[in-house]
Amino acid sequence: MTKAHQGNLVTAELLARFWAWKGQEVDPAACPVRDVLDRVGEKWTTLLLILLAEGPKRFSELQRGVPDISKRMLTQSLRNLERDGLITRTVFPTKPPSVEYALTEMGQSVMTPLAHLLNWAETHHQGIRDARARFDQAQEPQRNLIPYA
Amino acid sequence: MTKAHQGNLVTAELLARFWAWKGQEVDPAACPVRDVLDRVGEKWTTLLLILLAEGPKRFSELQRGVPDISKRMLTQSLRNLERDGLITRTVFPTKPPSVEYALTEMGQSVMTPLAHLLNWAETHHQGIRDARARFDQAQEPQRNLIPYA
DNA sequence: CCGCATCCGTCTCGATACTG
């Protein structure tokens, strides 16, 4: 069985499951897809997971690893990840105190599908950018004709 | 080679690549990760991709498939997907006009890593919810002690 | 060193009403 077949099988399986959900899923809070995708879609979470995949890190290490993140967002993102059980937060009562963040087992396990997705992203990045350029070039000339003229 | 090893290899590879990026990546518009994750993180895109993975669909079919989406967001999400080259939009000049949306080859190809991620989401959904419950229960009692008392 | 609180601009999303 080829890799493509495996991929299609996984997709087909998933489709079947989504079909089964269609009726019952009313509560958006109970949707596993949203739970995970919302977190993944957050601006910094993925990057933090990648950094933590190298090994446990302290607050300031993470801040150095993501130079353009504010303390506010770093704290918030880490809290969310901790809340979801993807990372642990360990306070060492040294002086001054230090805090270490590390992936949990569940956090480790998400790296695999995530890495596949990011790998896809890198592979198809140019294709996406090309598509955007074509689309924008096709649309922009029309913009001048519609609203104000 | 076990499946776990493969996963770790992919992750490790990815880590290596991120290391290579660390310095050069200044322009956020040039980050393939953001390009893809932003789209995936959008509220409806993933669901629409799943529906279109069944086969080509018309505008109103999609709207019926996602009952709680507004026309506004449906249009916008489809536009974004089309712009990124993940779906095609074909207008049939019938009367009244009908429009068909379908996955492109690139759109098909993203379903595989996406399905893996969603599969993970479903598998670990309960774990996430449990972790949240534990976290919230541990934090709430403290809230009363800090700010106002 | 680590984190919280506040303010404030930006963007997302939804509701509604209108067009070809």
Add this chain to the structure above:
DNA sequence: CAGTATCGAGACGGATGCGG
């Protein structure tokens, strides 16, 4: 049928300053 236009609420994210 398949959109577009406009408005407004709310979430998101950045800057800054304080506190243990």
